[in-house]
Amino acid sequence: MPKKIAVLPGDGIGPEIVAEALKVLSFINADMGLGLSFETALVGGAAYDAFGTPLPQQTLNLCKNADAVLLGAVGGPKWEPLAHAVRPERGLLGIRSELNLFSNLRPAILYPQLVHASTLKPEVVSGLDLMIVRELTGGIYFGQPRGIHIAESGEKVGANTEIYSESEIRRIAHSAFRIAQKRHKRLCSVDKANVLEVTELWRNVMTEVGKDYPDVELSHMYVDNAAMQLVRAPKQFDVIVTTNMFGDILSDVAAMLTGSIGMLPSASLDANAKGMYEPIHGSAPDIAGQGIANPLATILSVAMMLRYTFNQPEAAERIEAAVNAALDSNVRTADIYSDGMTQVSTSGMGDAVLKALQG
Ligand code: NAD
Ligand code: IPM
Ligand code: MN
Numbered sequence: 001m002p003k004k005i006a007v008l009p010g011d012g013i014g015p016e017i018v019a020e021a022l023k024v025l026s027f028i029n030a031d032m033g034l035g036l037s038f039e040t041a042l043v044g045g046a047a048y049d050a051f052g053t054p055l056p057q058q059t060l061n062l063c064k065n066a067d068a069v070l071l072g073a074v075g076g077p078k079w080e081p082l083a084h085a086v087r088p089e090r091g092l093l094g095i096r097s098e099l100n101l102f103s104n105l106r107p108a109i110l111y112p113q114l115v116h117a118s119t120l121k122p123e124v125v126s127g128l129d130l131m132i133v134r135e136l137t138g139g140i141y142f143g144q145p146r147g148i149h150i151a152e153s154g155e156k157v158g159a160n161t162e163i164y165s166e167s168e169i170r171r172i173a174h175s176a177f178r179i180a181q182k183r184h185k186r187l188c189s190v191d192k193a194n195v196l197e198v199t200e201l202w203r204n205v206m207t208e209v210g211k212d213y214p215d216v217e218l219s220h221m222y223v224d225n226a227a228m229q230l231v232r233a234p235k236q237f238d239v240i241v242t243t244n245m246f247g248d249i250l251s252d253v254a255a256m257l258t259g260s261i262g263m264l265p266s267a268s269l270d271a272n273a274k275g276m277y278e279p280i281h282g283s284a285p286d287i288a289g290q291g292i293a294n295p296l297a298t299i300l301s302v303a304m305m306l307r308y309t310f311n312q313p314e315a316a317e318r319i320e321a322a323v324n325a326a327l328d329s330n331v332r333t334a335d336i337y338s339d340g341m342t343q344v345s346t347s348g349m350g351d352a353v354l355k356a357l358q359g
Contacts, residue, residue: 002035003310006066008043008059008095011079011088012283013293013346014072020295020350021070024322025302027357028315036310039066043095044074044088044283054091063095068309069276070302071095073283088283095276097137101268102168103175104136104247105304106280108234108254108264113327117259117336120231125257130237131183132254133176134247136268138168139198141244162198164243169202171271173209176241180216186238188219190226190246202243227253251280260335262294265301267308275309277301291345294333296323299353318357325356 007022009015022038029036041047041059048054054074063069074088084090095101110118110128118125143161151157173189180187189206191199203220210218221229223246229236230253242250255261261281269275279297287293300323307316331352332341344352 002037003068004066005036005038005305006059006062006069007038007040008063008069008071009040009046010043010072010074010092010283011045011076012073012285012288014044014074014283016072016288016291016293016346017279017295017298018070018072020346020353021298021302023350024299024319024353024357025070027354028306028318031357032312032315034306034310034312034315043071043091045076045079047091048079048082048086048088052086054086054088055094059091060095060098063099063276067274068305069095069099070298070305071276071278072298073279073281075283076285076288093141096268097142099274099276100137100270101276102135102137102271103172103269104134105179105267105269105308106132106134106247106251106254106264107304108132108251108258110258111263111324111327113324114259114263114336116338117332118257120234120257124232125234128234128257130234130254131179131239132247132251133172133179133239133241134251135164135168135172135242135244136247137244138164139244162196162243162245164198164202166201166205169205170209172241173206174212175269176239177209177213177216177218180239181213184238185216186219187216188221188226188237188240190221190223190240190242190250192223192246193220194222199243206241223250226250230254230257255280260294262297262333262335263300265297265299265304267301267304269308273308275305277305277309291347292334293346294335295346295350296333296353299323299350319353322353322356326352329356 009018140162143163255264303316303319
């Protein structure tokens with residue numbers, strides 16, 4: 001049975017970076033006889049323009065019937081005036097929710113070649129290797145009630161609800177503890193338990209689940225402190241587990257520690273390791289269409305796909321080694337450029353990774 005991958009390029013730089021990731025994946029597929037097949041569909045603003053919805057039924061069906069989803073990015077100024085229910089971002093959120101992709105892994109690894117691309121001092125970031133485990137299908141992103149309504153006073157009121165059940169917290173806790181067991185066995189749960197009851201429950205459940213993992217050292221940190229600590233001394237962290245919203249914000253902070261948001265891949269997994277793979281960045285409307293976006297986060301997301309969904313660690317390692325070799329050859333997209341390097345386009349970077357793979 002061929003393994004099917006749903007390919008959703010999306011909007012903005014999405015199609016540009018996905019094209020490079022597919023270059024790499026197609027090569028490794030043929031070279032290693034992985035038997036992967038691909039089918040492309042529209043999502044986000046592109047789907048709205050064609051079908052009036054950011055998540056057409058045929059796209060959702062394709063994702064449900066596929067073994068994995070590769071997504072570029074969605075959104076852009078063109079669709080900002082739309083009602084929230086049909087905004088491009090809802091297409092992405094719909095896939096996460098419909099496929100039950102509750103466990104979002106966002107690894108922040110600093111490649112030594114990019115030490116000087118980070119805005120932080122080399123000694124602060126060199127050797128950085130941390131994993132953020134973000135809860136992805138609950139919390140304030142999905143809680144009810146939500147919306148903008150007219151209050152009794154006659155003025156408009158906007159509301160969203162941060163809500164987590166014990167079972168939602170428990171399953172992301174288990175994901176995070178298992179990941180920590182395979183790493184340096186230190187898990188930091190980030191919350192705002194001093195103010196928000198919902199994260200007091202979060203903290204209690206984390207502590208309770210922690211009893212099943214005596215080999216993992218669990219700590220707790222408030223999110224404001226965690227944001228500061230990530231910039232002050234990021235290497236103190238091994239694995240961070242946090243809510244949907246806090247994870248969104250902290251992973252963008254972590255991205256910059258690695259030199260650029262264009263370097264951070266992600267895996268969004270269900271209970272059976274079926275998953276969606278995407279860079280953590282967005283559609284970058286400010287640089288879309290210029291061929292200058294960094295495709296490495298998307299290429300590294302493909303490596304995560306091979307590792308987590310297709311259980312092909314060797315193929316994943318080959319891609320990661322090829323990214324490393326491409327950086328060794330001193331090619332850089334604009335976002336990670338520094339003096340003395342060779343600046344390349346999006347496809348130039350994809351070609352450099354491909355060349356390294358071809359050996
Ligand atoms: P963004 O991540 O798209 O861009 C932030 C900044 O980082 C921009 O200056 C951009 O040029 C730069 N950047 C991002 N990716 C890059 C890459 N690969 N190479 C080089 N530079 C890169 O965030 P934003 O501007 O806040 O959002 C733009 C749109 O993307 C919005 O519609 C937002 O909702 C959407 N978005 C989508 C996703 C997603 O699809 N997963 C994630 C975040 C934002
Ligand atoms: C991300 C993005 C999304 C999120 C948006 C586009 C819905 O910022 O994947 O980090 O907030 O989860
Ligand atoms: Mn984000």
